[in-house]
Amino acid sequence: MLEWLKIILGDSYTEEIDKKVSAEIGKGFVSKTDFNAKNEELKTAQGQLLEAKKTIEGFEAMDIDGIKKASEDWKAKYEQAEKDHAAKLDGLELDGKIESALRDAKAKNAKAVRALLDMEALKASKNRDADIKAAVEAVAAENAFLFGDDGGPRLNSGAPHGPGGEPDYSKMSDEEYYAATMKKE
Numbered sequence: 001m002l003e004w005l006k007i008i009l010g011d012s013y014t015e016e017i018d019k020k021v022s023a024e025i026g027k028g029f030v031s032k033t034d035f036n037a038k039n040e041e042l043k044t045a046q047g048q049l050l051e052a053k054k055t056i057e058g059f060e061a062m063d064i065d066g067i068k069k070a071s072e073d074w075k076a077k078y079e080q081a082e083k084d085h086a087a088k089l090d091g092l093e094l095d096g097k098i099e100s101a102l103r104d105a106k107a108k109n110a111k112a113v114r115a116l117l118d119m120e121a122l123k124a125s126k127n128r129d130a131d132i133k134a135a136v137e138a139v140a141a142e143n144a145f146l147f148g149d150d151g152g153p154r155l156n157s158g159a160p161h162g163p164g165g166e167p168d169y170s171k172m173s174d175e176e177y178y179a180a181t182m183k184k185e
Contacts, residue, residue, distance in 0.1 A: 090123075097128055101136045106147055113139055113146055 005021055006013045030038075098117070099110065107113045116139045125131040140147045169177055 094123060094128065097132050098122070101132045105136050105140055107136075108146055108148070116143065
């Protein structure tokens with residue numbers, strides 16, 4: 001069992017000595033493998049204790065009142081950002097509804113009609129769709145020239161408009177007839 005003991009004792013070695021030494025070694029000594037494992041566990045535990053000590057010291061150095069105040073400040077900033085975001089979304093929704101109502105009413109100049117609307121009343125409205133429609137209709141009644149379909153912009157090219165084909169030569173003077181027929185050649 002203890003081969004190293006045989007080498008040391010040489011001829012004096014007996015089985016009885018081996019048993020006694022083995023029994024006593026188990027009482028006062030541990031194997032190198034067990035020692036190394038326990039040593040690693042100890043190093044790990046010491047590292048964890050050192051880290052915990054640093055963390056605790058960090059907590060002791062903290063300004064708890066300052067942290068609470070910073071937390072309250074960030075909470076207030078968050079709540080304000082939420083309010084701002086909600087107001088912005090509300091404004092975008094209102095703008096979209098107004099644009100849609102102006103398009104449906106065939107407003108020629110949406111910017112000019114918007115200037116005539118009571119925007120604050122529309123923002124505070126509980127029934128926006130109906131109130132926007134009523135406001136646009138009221139502006140249209142007072143300012144009809146801003147509404148209606150005029151068929152879009154017209155360009156004057158100087159040439160006669162309408163169905164194509166040959167001009168009516170019978171209605172032309174001699175000079176007009178001569179000018180029209182000479183241009184084609």
